[in-house]
Structures are given as C-alpha cells and as structure tokens.
Amino acid sequence: MTRTIVGPFNRVEGDLEVRLETGDGVVREARVTTPLYRGFEQILVGRAPADALVIAPRICGICSVSQSMAAVAALRALSGTVAAPNGVLAANIAHAAENIADHLTHFVVFFMPDFARPDYAGAAWHPAAAERFAAETGAASAEILPVRARLLHVMGLIAGKWPHSLAFQPGGTTRALDLGARMRLAGIWRDFRAAFERIVLGVPVEDFLAIETAGALAAYAEAGRADLPHFLRIAAATGCDRLGRGPGPLMSFGAYHGEDGALFAGGLTEPSDGWRPLDPDRIAEDLSHAWMQDGPALHPARGETRPDVDRPEGYSFAKAPRLDGRPVEVGAVARQAVDGQPLIRALLERDGATTVTTRILARMVETARLVLAVEGWVRALDLREAFCAPEAVRYGDGAGEGLVEAARGALGHWIAVRGERIQRYQIVAPTTWNFSPRDAAGRPGPLEQALVGTPVGDQPGRAVAVQHVVRSFDPCMVCTAH
Amino acid sequence: MADRSTLLWLQAGSCGGCTMAVLECGARGWSAELNAVGIDLIWHPSVSLATGAEVIERLERIESGAEPLDILCLEGAVLCGPNGTGRFNRFAGTDRTMLDWVRALAPRAGTVVAVGSCAAFGGIPAGDPDPTDARGLQHTARGPGGVLGTDFRARSGMPVINVSGCAPHPGWIMETLEAVAAGLIGPGDLDALGRPRFFADHLAHHGCSRNEFYEFKASAERPSDRGCMMENLGCKATQAVGDCNQRSWNGGGTCTDGGYACVACTAPGFENIRGFLATPKIAGIPVGLPLDMPKAWFVALAALSKSATPKRVRDNARADRPVVPPGRGPGTR
Ligand code: SF4
Ligand code: SF4
Numbered sequence: 005m006t007r008t009i010v011g012p013f014n015r016v017e018g019d020l021e022v023r024l025e026t027g028d029g030v031v032r033e034a035r036v037t038t039p040l041y042r043g044f045e046q047i048l049v050g051r052a053p054a055d056a057l058v059i060a061p062r063i064c065g066i067c068s069v070s071q072s073m074a075a076v077a078a079l080r081a082l083s084g085t086v087a088a089p090n091g092v093l094a095a096n097i098a099h100a101a102e103n104i105a106d107h108l109t110h111f112v113v114f115f116m117p118d119f120a121r122p123d124y125a126g127a128a129w130h131p132a133a134a135e136r137f138a139a140e141t142g143a144a145s146a147e148i149l150p151v152r153a154r155l156l157h158v159m160g161l162i163a164g165k166w167p168h169s170l171a172f173q174p175g176g177t178t179r180a181l182d183l184g185a186r187m188r189l190a191g192i193w194r195d196f197r198a199a200f201e202r203i204v205l206g207v208p209v210e211d212f213l214a215i216e217t218a219g220a221l222a223a224y225a226e227a228g229r230a231d232l233p234h235f236l237r238i239a240a241a242t243g244c245d246r247l248g249r250g251p252g253p254l255m256s257f258g259a260y261h262g263e264d265g266a267l268f269a270g271g272l273t274e275p276s277d278g279w280r281p282l283d284p285d286r287i288a289e290d291l292s293h294a295w296m297q298d299g300p301a302l303h304p305a306r307g308e309t310r311p312d313v314d315r316p317e318g319y320s321f322a323k324a325p326r327l328d329g330r331p332v333e334v335g336a337v338a339r340q341a342v343d344g345q346p347l348i349r350a351l352l353e354r355d356g357a358t359t360v361t362t363r364i365l366a367r368m369v370e371t372a373r374l375v376l377a378v379e380g381w382v383r384a385l386d387l388r389e390a391f392c393a394p395e396a397v398r399y400g401d402g403a404g405e406g407l408v409e410a411a412r413g414a415l416g417h418w419i420a421v422r423g424e425r426i427q428r429y430q431i432v433a434p435t436t437w438n439f440s441p442r443d444a445a446g447r448p449g450p451l452e453q454a455l456v457g458t459p460v461g462d463q464p465g466r467a468v469a470v471q472h473v474v475r476s477f478d479p480c481m482v483c484t485a486h
Numbered sequence: 487m488a489d490r491s492t493l494l495w496l497q498a499g500s501c502g503g504c505t506m507a508v509l510e511c512g513a514r515g516w517s518a519e520l521n522a523v524g525i526d527l528i529w530h531p532s533v534s535l536a537t538g539a540e541v542i543e544r545l546e547r548i549e550s551g552a553e554p555l556d557i558l559c560l561e562g563a564v565l566c567g568p569n570g571t572g573r574f575n576r577f578a579g580t581d582r583t584m585l586d587w588v589r590a591l592a593p594r595a596g597t598v599v600a601v602g603s604c605a606a607f608g609g610i611p612a613g614d615p616d617p618t619d620a621r622g623l624q625h626t627a628r629g630p631g632g633v634l635g636t637d638f639r640a641r642s643g644m645p646v647i648n649v650s651g652c653a654p655h656p657g658w659i660m661e662t663l664e665a666v667a668a669g670l671i672g673p674g675d676l677d678a679l680g681r682p683r684f685f686a687d688h689l690a691h692h693g694c695s696r697n698e699f700y701e702f703k704a705s706a707e708r709p710s711d712r713g714c715m716m717e718n719l720g721c722k723a724t725q726a727v728g729d730c731n732q733r734s735w736n737g738g739g740t741c742t743d744g745g746y747a748c749v750a751c752t753a754p755g756f757e758n759i760r761g762f763l764a765t766p767k768i769a770g771i772p773v774g775l776p777l778d779m780p781k782a783w784f785v786a787l788a789a790l791s792k793s794a795t796p797k798r799v800r801d802n803a804r805a806d807r808p809v810v811p812p813g814r815g816p817g818t819r
Contacts, residue, residue: 010538011579014531017502021578039576042499042565043617047610051760058749058762062610065503065653109509117535139535140517140527149515156510157737164744165735167503167653168751170763171744178710178745180806188738311617313573321574390806392710392745465538482501 005032008464011039013474015114015139017066018481020439022474023319024455026464034448034455036439041295041321044486045309048429053079053399053421056429060417061168063431064483066109068167069095069102069159070410071483074417074431077261077406080174082419083397089263090391091176093381094162096260096267097189098177100374100381101158102166104196106411107336107367108155108204110478112137112148112231115364118475119238123468129238136234144203144231151199157192161185175393183387190382197375206230209372216346218354221365232368239361248454248473250358251275254338255282255327255437257416259409260377267377268343268370268409272327275352279342282327284407284416289432290324290443293317301326301444304418304430305403321485324440324449325432333358333450334413334437335477337366345369358454360476367411367478399424410434412478433483451477491556491667493520494548494591495530495601498584499575499611499620500562503653504602505532510736511660523664528555538579549590557666558595558640560623563604563611564588564633567619574618585633588623597666598623598640599647601659606648606680607754614758622648624680627755644673648680652751657733658685679754681727686752689777690723693731694742702795703788704803709763713803715747717772720763723748724776726756 011021019040025033044063048056060075061068073095080087117139124130136144159166162177171178181189197209205212206228215221225236239245258270272280288301295318297310311321324331332338337358340348348369351362399421406417413434420428440449448456451474460467497505509532512519520527527534528548529541536544547553564585565574572585580587592598600623603609608627611620616627624632624646632638632646639645649662662682665671677686691700699705699714706713715721723731723741726748731740741748747763750756766773775784798810 009579012531012538012541012577013579014529014534014537014541017532018497018500019531019575019578021576037578039578040499040565041574041618042563042611042620043574044610046615046617047613047757050614055760055762058759059610059613059757062501062503062652065501065506068501068503113509113533121535140533145533146515146518149509149517150513153510154737160734160736160739162744163736164739164741164746167501167506169744170741170746170749173709173746175709179743180710180745182807192737311568311574313568313571390710392708392806394708396708471537480502 006464010465010470015117016475016479016481018484020474020479020481022455022470024460024464024470026460029459029461031455031458031460031470034452035319036441036449036451038320038322038439038481038484040481041311041485043311045429045431048426051426052424053082053419053426054397056419056426057170057173063486064480065167066106066480067102067410067412067483068169069099069163069172070408070415072169072172073099073408074406074415076172076174077408078404078417078419079397079399080404081406082402082404082421083174083399085174085397086393087174088176088390088393090385090389092262093385094177094181094391095172096262097378097381098158098162099260100378101155103411104371104374105152105155106478107371108148108152111364111367112144114478115475116144116235117142118468118471121468127241129241133238136231147203151196151203154192155196158189161189173392174397175395177391180391181385181387186382186385186387193378193382200371200375202230204231204368205372206233209375212372217350221347235364236361244360244472245355246359247458247469248360248476249457250333250450250454252357253330253332254341254358255332255334255414256339256342257407257409257414259339268339271342273342275341275358276356279344284405286328287416287432288326290326292324292444293319293441294323295321296323304416304432305405305420307430309430320441322436322440324443325437326443329445331440331447331449331453332437334434335363336370336411337363338413339409340366340369360472363476412480413437431486433480433486435479435481435484438477439479439484490524490526492528492554493525493557493559493663494528494555495559495561496584496587497531498560498562498588498605499565499618500602500604502532504561504659507653507656508659510656519660523667525557525663525667542580545587545591548594551594555591555594556596557599557663558591559599559601560588560605561601563608563620563622565611565618565620566633567617588633592623592634592638592640596641597644597647599649599662599666600624601649602654603650603652603751603756606650609652610757612757625754627757645676645680647671647676647682650681650752651728652756655685655730655733655735658682677727681752685729686727688727688729688732690726690728690730690748692729694723694740696742698799699803701791702799703792704795704799707804710745710806711804712806712808715742716765718765719747720749720761720765721747722750722774725774726750726753728752
C-alpha cells in the first residue's frame, strides 16, 4: 500500500485535499479533507434573525442565492410569513439562473479540461478535446463564459446584484418587476436557450428531453456535434461510465418550491430502486473524525459547532452528516433520480450506481428541464400583484428549518431564536454530505466510497481518473465546513 | 506600456464570490480579457489546469525567488487562528498554512492586490466573535495592521491595493488589475484605506434611482417600497464608498435598484452592523448620517424638504411601483 496526498485540488470551489491509500494500481481507501474553517455558525449566533439574510449567503459566492433561499425558508418557517406568489416565482427564476450558471461553469471550466491533459495524448479523440476544452485557452470556455455573464443579467433584474443579494426575503423579492423588466427577462432567457441548444445540446431542449433510454442516448452521442455528445463519446472511450461509483442512497430535499409543491420532488431513492419519502428528522451530524470537540451525533436543530484542530482522530473541518446512520449522495443526479427523470433512472438502474458520466449528464438534463420551467415561471408572473408581502415580518422565540436544493444538492439551515437573537444556527451543505469524513462506525463518506477502485497507475498523485471522480461531484469546499 | 505581467491568484478564507464576479469580465471570456491586457495567469484555483504537486513546485519557485512574480491577488481573509497558528486554513497538499504562504509570497510580488473585503479588511469571517482571528492583508476590521503589517510595501513600493466590496464589482477587480499591469496606478490613486479612488471617490448613494426620494425625505417603510431606504430600512449608501449606482451590476442592477439597503460592503467592519435592514435612530433621527453633513443641517433640511414633498414623490415612496405618474395634474404643486 502506498500513501499519497493529492492537493491543492483546483477547479473545485475552495480548498480540498484527498489522501489515498493505493495498491495494485487502484485506490484502496480514501480520506477527504476540508482544510478551511471560517465559523459562520458561530458568527451568526447573537445577531438579529434577519441579519442571517446578509451573513448566510456569504458562505458561498458560487451558490449565494441557494444559501439565501435556505435562510429565507428557515426564517419563513420561524415567523410564519407567507410570501407573495410573484416573489416565489421571481426567486425561483433567479435560483434557476444561478444553478444553471453553476452547471455550465462546472461542465466547461472545471470538469472538461482534464480531458485536454497530456495524459491522454495519443488517444484518437484527444486533439479535438484539447482544442475545445483546454483550461483557459479552449474554445468552449471562451463561448460559455459570455453566455454565463448574459444569463446572470437575470440577477441584475431580479436580485440587484450577484453574488450576495438581499432581494430574497421571507415576504418574497424586493423588486417589483414591471412590463419592461419582464420583457428583458424573457429576452435573456431566449438568448440562453439558443446558446445552450447550440453549444451544449446540439438539439432543441424538447428533443433532448425526449431521450429516455440508454440506447437513445448512445445514438444521440454518436450523431451529435455539440459539447454534451462530445463528452459522452469521450466518456465511453475513457470508461467514465464505470468510474466513481456511488452506491446510494440518493437524497433530495425537493427543488423550486412553489404554490403547487416542488418542481423536482424531494425524497430518497436507491440507484436501482424506487422512491421513498424522506424524514429530515433522521439527519444527524457525526463528529468523530472532524476537527471538532467530541460530542454525540446530533440533529442540526440541536447541533453544536466547536472547532478543535488538535482532535487526534480528526482529519477534516467537515462534520459527517448521516441519514438514519447512512451516508447519502446528493446533487443533480440525486435530484433527477428522486424526481424519476426517465433517462437518469434508466442509466442508474443499468449501472446500479451513480457514475462520473451520470453525474455530469444529470446536470445537463436538469438544465434542459429548467429552461422550460423558467419559461413557464416568467409567463406566470402577475405584474398587477405584489412581489413582497406587505405585512411586517416578526420573529418570536422559536425554531425554523429551511430545506432547499443548491446546484450541488441538499442544503439545510436550522435556526433557533431566543429574545430576538439567534441562539443557534446550523448549516448542512451539499458537499458536507458528499465529501463527509468517516463516522463513528468507520463508514466512509460518498466520495471516499466512490474513489475506491479508481485506477491510478504508478503515480497516484497525478492520476487523472482521480481528478474525474472528484470533480464529477462538483464539490464546493467553502460550503462544506462553512 | 509595460511588458506582460504575471499574475498569481490565491484563495484564503474566502467564499469564492470575487472569482465568480470577475468571471463575468470580457466579451470573449475572462481568460481572453486577461490575455488582451497583457496578463499571464500563472495559476488560479478555479480556472487553471495545473493541480497538486505541479502547483506547489511553482509556488516554491516563486517563494525562493527563482521565478519572478508581478501581481499577487489574494481573495479571502487570512485566518490567523487558532492562537496565531493559522491552522484554520491550511493550503491543501502542503503542511503549511495560508498565513505562512501569504507571508512568504507577498514580499516577492511586484504588486499585491487584496480582492474583496475579506482580503482587504477581514470581511464576514472577521464578524463578531471572529472565531478564526480573520484579518486582511494590511488592515483589519478594527484598523491598520493586517498580516503583512502597516509598513509592508510590495517590490513596486506600493502598499496593498484593496479592491474591497462583498463581492466587489467585476469591473473594480479587472480595471485595477489592468491598471497595475499597465503601470498606471500609484499610491496617489488609492484612498487612505488602499482602495482605488476610481471607485472609492464616490459614494454608493450617488446616482441611486431613489435620489429624488432622498431629496424629499420620502421614505420607504417596507421592503420593496420605492422610497429612499435611508430613514427606515438601513441604507448606508450615503456613508459607503463605491460607484455602485453609477455603473450597473449584472447587466443593469444595483443593490438599491434591487429594492434593498446598501450594507456598506466596501467598508471595514461592515460585517458587524447589527440590524442590517433597519435604521438605528435616536429621537427619530438616523444615527448614521451622510458622511460630510452636520447633523443640525440634516435635521433642518429634512424638515424643510418633507414639508415640500410633491404628492407624486410621497405616494410613490410607499408603493412598489409608481402609482402617481409625473406630469401636470392634480398630483403636482
Ligand atoms: S436608498 Fe440609499 S442610496 Fe438610494 S437615495 Fe436613499 S440613501 Fe441614497
Ligand atoms: S450598494 Fe453598498 S452594499 Fe451594495 S455593492 Fe455597493 S457598497 Fe456594497
């Protein structure tokens, strides 16, 4: 067995280190370290409840709307506020824009450049991949970054600025859109759909979403000239569809909540099995391998955050969240699987696990579905009505839970208030689930499991397959330990 | 025009938001933009190919002086805790803290740029109770100091340039880098807190679409009201530097246009405002008055202008959309 430390891991959000035990050319064991702790849960304590709307989004610059939405949901639950329907729609549109920006940035800027590495020189597909996806100089990022900037004009309209907006409030959103703004919004969205279909899918969104079987997907991959079919061909050639297997279960809190429930249903599923309801009361955060003072595994509504860098068994600032004692995988693939999206379900049932390929594909499936959903939300806005409920929001003593989905998966905020001050604030971020360390029973977290068996050749520190597996989760380390 | 400049970008205790902002720059993408203004990006944690050992070897070469570095950008607060060890933020893959790396690399750089309020002053991580002892490079939330010390000067002789903001406007970051690369920015181009004067010589309040409401003290009372947010909703833009309302964000927005208060994110210590969205008052008068306005004047002018407020302005201030259009008619005086 050889021990290797891999890091800094770039093209992930924040600081990440992975320790690998390897033998016979594959990973035998992995330990995932989050080496940064900023203490948001401690900083939030003692403040006025509404100040969470300023502090919490700043956990993460890549998913600040998601963090805002979780804080808003928790404050709504705490105060019993009912949001204006327009505000719910506008917040969902902004949230979708942020999540799509994340998915695109991840696909083109963070994930694909690894296929341009010299490690693959000699493969028949490599010259085209290098030309298209090379980090910084590749044609794809030059095309996608301006598309991303234009997409984020949604934020200028709805949220004032991004990242870190205060437009998302328990009562709704703070800017009432007028007819001109609505038309501008529709225009941004038209531009986005056109760019996404041309650059990424190569076919209209509707045609892409009609692909429901592995066979139909293979035909699309063979024929398509855009970046997604390009990826699928490389993935088949490099075995990404057998790499980074996540055995499940998969969890989603449900995404884009509205008056008629969630656009993507919440729940729990196994890769090869059907939907089950999810009981968030069964969540507990284990501290046994975190750089935290020892304590029992607690539900976040009762959780504590007391860092201890000298903890002997500790190897990460991330706690280890568990559902019913089990590690679970979260993210777009979990969201789409739980919601029963036919193509993602078909692939998971075939493979019996999530893989690098399905994680990447699920983000683009989700983006395609969001293109259609946002078109509907823009149409549903009623410009004669308010965007923010007029009643003042009052925060009495009590507690609130805010469960949403960020681009990378299930995000929960738990707040407790006493005497008009935050008494406790706990956050469990998507990457805390996916990149959690071991728990008291020694069970590794999802990435730690998915890395086992990854081929590393004779240079584990430089193994490109390890890079694919890690990045397929689109980790956000700044959210992880927050 | 100077020769091409090398740029190394590191993230310490950050949220990554400054990077997310700067990625909006450039009609052909940020990489092409950097290239066009003569900047060669040595490494950036979010966009570069190099990973692991390759990166560490490169940083060690810069540290030893074997490889020159023109611009060092730091995003995120430098975490000094616990007990001055910096161990709340180890640079992955090395056994060294970011505190240690920053102290080693900064003296090697031609110019050091703090990107965002965290790197400039400590930012949100320095929020009370400041669990990680978070500091800016040359300032802290409470005053000068920072991890490089008050007297630090980069090789060019410049103090740390503080592109504050949470997140800063993409243009503030990119225009500063471009000016540095072109050799066009000197100590006289910075304000007393090291912020580039091209944005710091303005107040965020300048150009706010609510300025007419401000003049008449026609105030918003609830979120999404159109009136001025200074009197009731916590707006600090008359005290915060930034040309926020003169250039737009994300294709046309600003905080105040978005319907919420300026929280003074460009200022040291903004993270410890208590009650961001409410205006603290004594005897009905806001505590935080416009920076250069004596209190007595403010009170007198406010009383006068309130008595002269046109109906259009008064009514529109308490609605989420214009309810009285401009024009001669029953609504005008
Ligand atoms: S809302 Fe703020 S920025 Fe706008 S006019 Fe009032 S004080 Fe100035
Ligand atoms: S308006 Fe105020 S809070 Fe908003 S970006 Fe400008 S300085 Fe920061």
